[in-house]
Amino acid sequence: MEHADAIKVRDVPPQKTVAALDDAWGNLMGMAQEGNSGAYHRLLGQISIWLQRYYSRRIPSEQIDDLVQETLVAVHQRRHTYEMDRPFRAWLAGIARHKAIDRLRSNGRDRSEPIGDYEPAVADHSSEVGSRIAISDLLARLKPAQARVIRLVKLDGFTIDEAAVATGQSVPLVKVNIHRGISRLAAFLQSADEPARQKGAQTSL
Amino acid sequence: MTMEELIGWLASDATPVRPRPATSVVLPAVAVGAAAAIVMVKLFFGVSVPADRSSLAAEIAFTVPFLAAGLAALISSLRPGSDAGFSRYGVLVASLFLAFSALDELMVAPIDWADMLSRVGRTHGLWCIPAIAVPVAASILLGLREEAPTHFRLTGAAIGMISGAIAAATYAFVDREIASGLLISHYSAGIGLATLSGFLAGPRLLRW
Numbered sequence: 001m002e003h004a005d006a007i008k009v010r011d012v013p014p015q016k017t018v019a020a021l022d023d024a025w026g027n028l029m030g031m032a033q034e035g036n037s038g039a040y041h042r043l044l045g046q047i048s049i050w051l052q053r054y055y056s057r058r059i060p061s062e063q064i065d066d067l068v069q070e071t072l073v074a075v076h077q078r079r080h081t082y083e084m085d086r087p088f089r090a091w092l093a094g095i096a097r098h099k100a101i102d103r104l105r106s107n108g109r110d111r112s113e114p115i116g117d118y119e120p121a122v123a124d125h126s127s128e129v130g131s132r133i134a135i136s137d138l139l140a141r142l143k144p145a146q147a148r149v150i151r152l153v154k155l156d157g158f159t160i161d162e163a164a165v166a167t168g169q170s171v172p173l174v175k176v177n178i179h180r181g182i183s184r185l186a187a188f189l190q191s192a193d194e195p196a197r198q199k200g201a202q203t204s205l
Numbered sequence: 206m207t208m209e210e211l212i213g214w215l216a217s218d219a220t221p222v223r224p225r226p227a228t229s230v231v232l233p234a235v236a237v238g239a240a241a242a243i244v245m246v247k248l249f250f251g252v253s254v255p256a257d258r259s260s261l262a263a264e265i266a267f268t269v270p271f272l273a274a275g276l277a278a279l280i281s282s283l284r285p286g287s288d289a290g291f292s293r294y295g296v297l298v299a300s301l302f303l304a305f306s307a308l309d310e311l312m313v314a315p316i317d318w319a320d321m322l323s324r325v326g327r328t329h330g331l332w333c334i335p336a337i338a339v340p341v342a343a344s345i346l347l348g349l350r351e352e353a354p355t356h357f358r359l360t361g362a363a364i365g366m367i368s369g370a371i372a373a374a375t376y377a378f379v380d381r382e383i384a385s386g387l388l389i390s391h392y393s394a395g396i397g398l399a400t401l402s403g404f405l406a407g408p409r410l411l412r413w
Binding site: 032033034035036037038040041044045048065068069072073074076077078079080081082083084086087089090091092093094095097098102170171172173175176179180183 | 206208211212213214215216217218219220221222223224225226283284285286287351352353355412413
């Protein structure tokens with residue numbers, strides 16, 4: 001029986017398997033829209049694999065994981081825009097393409113900004129104004145939703161629940177945005193420090 | 206954060222959501238914007254219905270195709286993965302028509318450009334229609350803040366065209382003395398400027 005079933009799957013034309021996948025994911029998203037967290041969990045797991053393959057052809061490999069996570073958050077925030085009478089993969093590909101273009105654009109912007117511009121602001125630790133400018137500069141590199149919750153929770157002393165109320169985001173989403181925002185800042189600061197560390201290494205040689 | 210952790214958190218936040226068709230988002234926002242435009246015209250410009258109703262009807266009818274093209278493009282551009290297709294060309298064709306109709310009229314009717322551009326009177330300047338379009342555009346943008354457009358310039362241009370068309374239609378009720386031979390270029394410039402503003406501002410205002 002299993003052998004016959006395997007043959008049946010192999011014989012299905014590619015268009016039909018894609019359509020079947022569309023139906024399966026569309027159904028899972030429909031259940032997720034009704035609040036079924038188990039279906040939603042399964043769907044997110046399956047589409048994360050699809051997104052990794054999608055981005056592997058389009059962006060640098062070291063950024064794939066981060067972009068997949070960013071896309072999953074976007075899917076979560078905009079899941080109400082999926083209509084079940086439309087193909088799910090087209091909807092997902094639209095979001096994925098939008099995020100890829102955004103990431104490629106910000107990669108291009110990052111390369112053109114001289115890292116030296118940030119040194120004066122960060123170096124002046126004694127000046128509160130200088131620190132505020134430095135922090136604002138850093139937070140400006142994040143998505144607005146991430147910057148807002150980090151500012152509220154980490155700088156203004158809000159609790160997670162208070163930040164959720166203030167921003168209209170759910171509590172899990174506030175946590176996700178804080179986590180991802182801080183990771184992004186850490187990655188940026190690490191790459192900003194890299195030239196100075198390399199210079200120091202060369203001098204000591 | 207690992208992928209599994211993120212998926213776990215997002216799945217735990219699977220609150221029920223109600224999908225709505227794009228029309229049910231766009232049309233109320235447009236209606237609110239139109240109401241705001243009417244209030245603005247009443248407060249700042251003054252309203253009068255001309256004795257010659259046929260010219261009023263013609264002015265309003267001129268704006269209808271642009272409103273329709275803008276709505277078609279906007280509704281089709283709000284869903285990720287949806288093919289804007291023909292509606293994208295509708296906005297392009299409408300924009301070209303605006304430009305050519307204005308040029309055609311200006312080639313026939315002599316115009317004092319210095320006079321037309323320098324008019325700062327309340328009801329005569331070229332700035333009137335774009336100014337009235339602002340609250341319409343603001344209402345639509347507010348209504349779309351939870352949506353997911355992925356073609357920012359097309360969506361921005363569509364919002365601009367809708368706002369310009371509604372502004373031009375309400376401007377038809379303003380008591381003013383534009384030479385009838387310059388109406389088309391006046392309306393075309395207003396709608397065109399609103400469309401162009403939306404096209405340029407779209408990537409900045411619609412990002413999500």
